[in-house]
Amino acid sequence: MTRHHRGAARTALTVLLAWGALVGGAGTGTAEAAALRYDSRAAALAPGVQYREFTFAASHGQAHGHLLTVDLRSSHVSVDLLTPGAVAARLPVSRLADARGAQGAVNGDFFDMTETQHPGVAATGAAVGPAIASGEQLKAAVPNGQRFGPSLPPGTTTEDVLGVGTDRTARLDRLTLSGTVASDLGTLRLRGFNQYAIPVGGVGAYTPAWGTASRVRAICGTDTDRAAACSGDTYEVTVRAGKVSRVATTPGRGAIPAGAVVLVGREAGADDLRQLEVGDRVSVSTSLVATGSRTPYRFAIGGFPILRDGSPLAGLNDTTAATRTSAGFGDAGRTLYLLALDGNTETGAGLTVRELASLMSDIGATGAVDLDGGGSSTLVSRRAGAAHVTVRNHPSGGAERPVPNAIGVFSS
Structure with missing residues (x-):
């Protein structure tokens, strides 16, 4: 070059x-x-x-x-x-x-570059904020306290983005995750979507777009301190073809099969996921909702x-x-x-x-x-x-x- x-x-x-x-x-x-x-x-x-x-x-x-x-x-x-x-x-x-x-x-965007605070945990390389590519929603934002980069100005959050809509107009906006995990036991609020940190007590969803990186980083730190210890109270559920196909006590790694979703919970979120058993029917939905525009985004970056x-x-x-x-x-x-x-x-x-x-x-x-x-x-x-x-x-x-x-x- x-x-x-x-x-x-x-x-x-x-x-x-x-x-x-x-x-x-x-x-x-x-x-x-x-x-x-x-x-x-x-x-x-x-x-x-x-x-x-x-x-x-x-x-x-x-x-x-x-x-x-x-x-x-x-x-x-x-x-x-x-x-x-x-x-x-x-x-x-x-x-x-x-x-x-x-x-x-x-x-x-800024990204998860190093994990010196968490020995044995590898940095994921994932970005801090929301991301939309070619109209496809790829990920949501980590909690404010989990971000890399300079201190946020007052009134801003990790959900802030710059994007270009289908109307070919650039604008500042905020993309907030709206998602659910629905089963016969009820409906849980989703707190994460392909992000390297899940809010304390929450459940995050990971799709094949996440890649092969370990999901352990998702349960480390807190909403206000990215250097805080990793949670010891976790649970993971894999959903394929609308049913629970696998459960585990710790987050895993490796490619997620096409059409599958992996749910990772910590603390209260882990307790919620423990109610699910292999064979249970589960429906997972995720959506990034814009607070400032009704025009769909072709592209958006944190x-x-x-x-x-x-x-x-x-x-x-x-x-x-x-x-x-x-x-x-x-x-x-x-x-x-x-x-x-x-x-x-x-x-x-x-x-x-x-x-x-x-x-x-x-x-x-x-x-x-x-x-x-x-x-x-x-x-x-x-x-x-x-x-x-x-x-x-x-x-x-x-x-x-x-x-x-x-x-x-x-x-x-």
């Missing part, structure tokens, strides 16, 4: 933008103006898709960014979630993009909101600078912006979350989310006629980090 190198002989297009409420010094809260300079003219990658680079001065020094601008009005353009084929799996963004023939892509109605959210971190990735939209949801920074080091030039929100606003977004950053930040695009995408930014550590999902841009 060819790594993009910046040359000295760029055509410079300079645009000076005043950043409202941008901190001049870390933690000072002083509003100062900063310069955003586009280092190259916008390159049309395909009808409705453009790429450009820029540099800008922020509170921790000059940073370098990469931007894909996507015209959702164009009938040639579509956007979708890229995945490795399983919720609990990871691949580099370039491989995810090449596998689907995407014109460009950026990395996606990420915490940083910009809403053109204004940065209150309570965003304005002291810690890092390499970051963001997705946002403008023009009433008809223009999508996908951004990734170059990764120098986490202690070098970067953006605070507050600065990221201001930058997305200045680029043209009215709504935006923060996606996984640091070593995950990756933006790729495909040159005309190229068989493979090119990594446009410089990922931290000098190589791409495998991730559970990405936002892919397609053009016919």
